[in-house]
Amino acid sequence: MIPFVNLSAQYKAHETELKSAIDRVLYSGAYIGGPDVSALEEELAHYVQVPYAITCASGTDALFLALEALGLQPGDEVIVPDFSFIAPAEAVRSLGGMPVFCDIDPNTFLIDPSSVESLITSKTKGIIAVDLFGQCAPYEALSQISQKHHLWILEDAAQSFGATQNGKKAGSFGNMAITSFYPTKPLGCFGDGGALFTYSEKLADRIRSLANHGSSIRYYHELIGRNSRLDSIQAATLRIKLKYLDNELSIRRENALQYNSFFSSIKDLSIPQILSGNSSTYAQYTLRSSNRKQMESILKECGIPYCIHYPKALRKQPCFLGLSNPENPSTDLVCKQVFSLPVCAFTDVSEVIQKLKTFF
Ligand SMILES: Cc1ncc(COP(=O)(O)O)c(C=O)c1O
Incomplete structure (x- = not known):
């Protein structure tokens, strides 16, 4: 029987390296944070060619953290593609925002910029562009719209990590980007995981704080945050998978x-x-x-x-x-x-x- 995604064959291909990385983390006693998480964040930022990559517990959490960091408020409208996995629209609605569903280009399945523009109102704060099925959304047209109407763009690169547009890597478009390390994604881990990418030190600090109970100094809490961390075992294995x-x-x-x-x-x-x-x-x-x-x-x-x-x-x-x-x-x-x-x-x-x- 042909599997839809052959994850066990992928594991077999890198078994020795993966097992020794898992063992190394287990013997180290550092299961949350630690050197593998920081090294992975550096390697991800280098791969995507952005200054900051911050890992977290899932792609969905990454969307929540991104929207919180961008300052989404209840009642704010965010334009999202109508044809997509639910996570971007779900994150907007869960935080009290209003997802406004735009149409797509039926040939590429990507967000249609003319549909986006027709839906902008005084309440619109941003656009979540999904790089559906693995290719980047039309960012040139979207950034013209966002500049004209003073909107932010959040790139959902959950399906496109490793893709490029005119030589630039997925994860480097818009004001901020997220990805997912769900096992069947192009770069998947052995459970849940995600990451955010940004050019802004201020946004990176805010995301790190939000993902760590709103705290950047131990037991001091400047924000209402959450616990959203990538496990060290996942980080160690992702570092190996990233090489391949x-x-x-x-x-x-x-x-x-x-x-x-x-x-x-x-x-x-x-x-x-x-x-x-x-x-x-x-x-x-x-x-x-x-x-x-x-x-x-x-x-x-x-x-x-x-x-x-x-x-x-x-x-x-x-x-x-x-x-x-x-x-x-x-x-x-x-x-x-x-x-x-x-x-x-x-x-x-x-x-x-x-x-x-x-x-x-
Ligand atoms: C486009 C898109 N965004 C977000 C997510 C959420 O990622 P995760 O499953 O890691 O929470 C997915 C996962 O399938 C996705 O396809």
Whole structure:
């Protein structure tokens, strides 16, 4: 059976190094904070080419911390993509803000700047741009809008760590960025983990304090914060996985190219489009089918695992009903058409293609 993401094969590939890193942390007795967390933060900042990287307990926590650091207040409006994982909209709403759902470009699945601009009101404070499925959002257009309307941009790079746009790394766009180390992400750990990236020392200090009970001096609390820390074991293993990330990403890109050349000639299917200047991590390889039911039966018959990222527009989720939200026709269309195939560096995509060849 082909796994959707082959995490055990990835573990096997680096088993000796990973085990010795875990052992080193266990023998050190430093399980929270310590040298591996600081070293990872330096290595992440160096990789993304920003001055500050701050680790925390998950990508979702990173979004909460970022919004708190940016000063989100109850009633503030934040524009978020309607087609996305829920975390960005959830974080805004949980903090009392109002997520306003914008539409996407149906070919790239990325936030549509013209839809963003049409939704700006006097209450709008910022935009959360999601680098969906592994490619950076259109930051040039978004930053023009944000400058014109004095808004901040928060880059959600949970799916795009390692991607680039015109040579700049994901995580380096906007006023602040976050990522996730959820196990199936391009750079995943062995549990939950996340990080924030910023150019501003002031914001970095604020985030560190917020993630540590609002405290920068032990037992003095300048802010109402929380406990959001990355464990030392996760930091130690992420440092190893980071060394192999670029190689794994190039295999993912080769896998995507193989899929592209097979699927591009098939009627009723559209392959994912990558914006000019972007290189994707292919956190997901997501196609559109005008007859998804039929496609799903073929995949089931071939024993090929697939996922529907995402089946329902966020504005239509029960938890967001009642917010006044616009129509987003492209989001509604892609929710009916998308499906994602296995694409990780340890997937043999030629096996997937071989199985499908009997049907196409
Ligand atoms: C776009 C996006 N943002 C945020 C998150 C949240 O990350 P985590 O699962 O680490 O909390 C995810 C996770 O799937 C995601 O895909």
